[in-house]
Amino acid sequence: MDDAHIEGDLTRVLYSAEDVARRVTEIAAEIDEAYRGKDLLLIGVLNGAVMVMADLSRAMKIHCEMDWMAISSYGSGTQSSGVVRILKDLNTDISGRHVLVVEDIIDTGLTLSYLISNLRSREPASLEIMTMFRKPEAQKNMVKVKYVGFDIPNEFVVGYGLDYAGHYRNLTSVGTLSPHVYS
Ligand code: XMP
Numbered sequence: 001m002d003d004a005h006i007e008g009d010l011t012r013v014l015y016s017a018e019d020v021a022r023r024v025t026e027i028a029a030e031i032d033e034a035y036r037g038k039d040l041l042l043i044g045v046l047n048g049a050v051m052v053m054a055d056l057s058r059a060m061k062i063h064c065e066m067d068w069m070a071i072s073s074y075g076s077g078t079q080s081s082g083v084v085r086i087l088k089d090l091n092t093d094i095s096g097r098h099v100l101v102v103e104d105i106i107d108t109g110l111t112l113s114y115l116i117s118n119l120r121s122r123e124p125a126s127l128e129i130m131t132m133f134r135k136p137e138a139q140k141n142m143v144k145v146k147y148v149g150f151d152i153p154n155e156f157v158v159g160y161g162l163d164y165a166g167h168y169r170n171l172t173s174v175g176t177l178s179p180h181v182y183s
Pocket residue numbers: 048073074080104105106107108109110111112155156157158162163164
């Protein structure tokens with residue numbers, strides 16, 4: 001990894017910081033419209049959704065609360081482990097609440113379908129999903145996503161909360177990693 005310039009490790013920038021900000025603002029306006037006058041609880045999925053949660057919530061003009069869950073899906077590499085485990089549960093009782101799950105990325109959708117059925121059993125008034133990025137595999141899955149930032153190709157991407165082995169989350173743009181980083 002190049003310690004000086006993390007953006008130098010990208011082979012291709014898919015979305016600049018400006019592209020991301022513009023799309024987040026658009027979605028925030030849709031959420032404002034949909035949840036006006038409702039008691040909205042945003043649930044961020046740690047760690048990847050930290051950036052989108054921070055930007056999306058501040059682009060919104062309506063009241064909301066925030067809570068966080070941490071679940072394990074990937075190990076430190078780029079392959080899904082298939083194992084889903086709750087590492088940190090909510091602090092909030094969501095029964096009767098209007099819940100919007102805020103995700104960084106949906107790949108196979110395995111992680112999310114587990115999370116959604118878990119949350120549904122707690123009987124929220126409504127349960128919807130916002131994800132900043134979605135890969136083609138996710139379409140096969142039965143999880144209905146209400147708000148999608150960008151549909152992206154089936155490539156491993158980093159930046160804007162997305163990591164490779166814990167790095168690159170603080171990159172403001174989103175792109176694909178140069179192969180030299182993996183080796
Ligand atoms: P599934 O396949 O269950 O996976 O939808 C969702 C989780 O996998 C991680 N993921 C990625 N992380 N770049 C990343 O940094 C990617 O391209 C990528 N694809 C999947 C991520 O943690 C997500 O929540």
